[in-house]
Amino acid sequence: MASVILENVVKHYPNNDKSTIKDLDLSINAGEFMVFVGPSGCGKSTLLRMIAGLINTTSGKMFIDGKDITNLPPKDRSISMVFQNYALFPHLDVYENISFGLSIRKTDKKEIDKRVNDAAELLGIKDFLRKTPKNLSGGQRQRVAVGRAIVRRPKVFLFDEPLSNLDAKMRTQMRVEISKLHKKLKTTIIYVTHDQCEAMTMADRMVVLHNGIIQQCGAPSEIYSSPKNVFVATFIGSPPMNLFKGDIIKKDDQLFFKINNTALTLPLKFPDILSDESSDYTLGIRPEHIYLAERKPNDMLCSEAIDCEIELAESMGNDVSLHCKAQGLEFQSNQRHDFPIKTGDRIKLVFAIDKLHIFDENGVARPATRERSDRRKS
C-alpha cells in the first residue's frame, strides 16, 4: 500500500496552445481506490500516463510512498498498468504472458510459478494457462492483463479504461471482480474511465476532471448529493440533474427562485445563504426528487403541484423515466413503475424544496446548502 501525491502537476504538449493538465494538486491515500472520471479529452489518460512515467510532466512533482518519482523511469516507480487494449503478446500463452515481466527481471522460476498460479487462482483463469490470447474471450483477456499486473506486486495499480472493449454484461461482471480484487489485495488503485456509472460504483473517492482541472474530488455519494458546480451536477448522475435558468426574488422576506419565462416560483428553504435578490442563477433538481403530487412523502417540503404533460414514458424495469413538459420547460422525473403512466398523460408533479441545488452566474454551487441544513438539525 502506498500513497500517491501530485503537486502542481502541469502537462503542456509542445504542439498544443493550452496545457492539457493545469497545475493539479492531488493526494491519494494508501490503499485507496481512486477513479479519474471525465469526458473524452479532459486529460485523464495524460494524468495517468504521467504517474506511470510513460510521458514526462512539464512541471510539478509526483510522489509514491513519499518517494519523489517525477523523473524515474517507469520500471522504478513500483507501479503496474492495465491498458484498455490488454496489450497481450499474441504468440505467448497465458502463463507466459502473465510471467513475462518477472522473467525479464530474472525472478526465480519457483517464485514465478507460485505468483502466476496464485494470480490465476484469484482471477479464475487456472484452466486457461496454456491457451493463447486468440482463444480467449474479451473478459478472459482482460483478466490475463490484470494477472500480469498483480504478479509484479506493485505499490500502485494503474488502470486505463480497462473495461471499454467489453460488452455491457461483461463490463458489469469485471467491474465487480476488480472491486473485489481491490478488497483482497488492498493495493492503491488509480482507475481511469469516462463512464460515470463505473466511477460511482467502484471508487472510494473520485476526481471529476474537465479541461485538465479537478472540478471536484470526493466520495461518490458526496459528489452526487453536493456537486460543486453545474459541470459536475450534469456529468454525474443518469439521467442528469435538471437545470433551470432564473432569478432569485424576494416576497414578504421569503426568497423564491423564479424560473425564466414561466409562472413557476419555488420557495428557497435557506434564505440566509442567499440573502439578496440575484439574476442569472441556475436551479438544479435530480429526477428522483420530482414526485407525483399524490405520492409525495409526508415529511417532505414540496413545491405547489405543477401540471405537466408526459412527452415520453421510458420503462426501465423497476422505474419509469418521464420526459415532462410544463409551461415550456422540459425536464425528467423518475418514478416507481407501479404507477400507471403512459406517453401523452397529464399529471401533477411537485419539486422537493429540500433537494434543490442553486448555482450562481458562474455555475458554482452556492456554498453547502445541505451542510447548513444538517448543522441546523444537530
Ligand code: ADP
Ligand atoms: P482523455 O484520456 O481524458 O480522453 P487525453 O489525456 O487522452 O484525454 O487527452 C487530453 C488532451 O490532450 C486532448 O485534447 C488530446 O488531444 C491532447 N493530447 C493527448 N496526447 C497528445 C499528444 N501526444 N500530443 C498532443 N496532444 C495530445
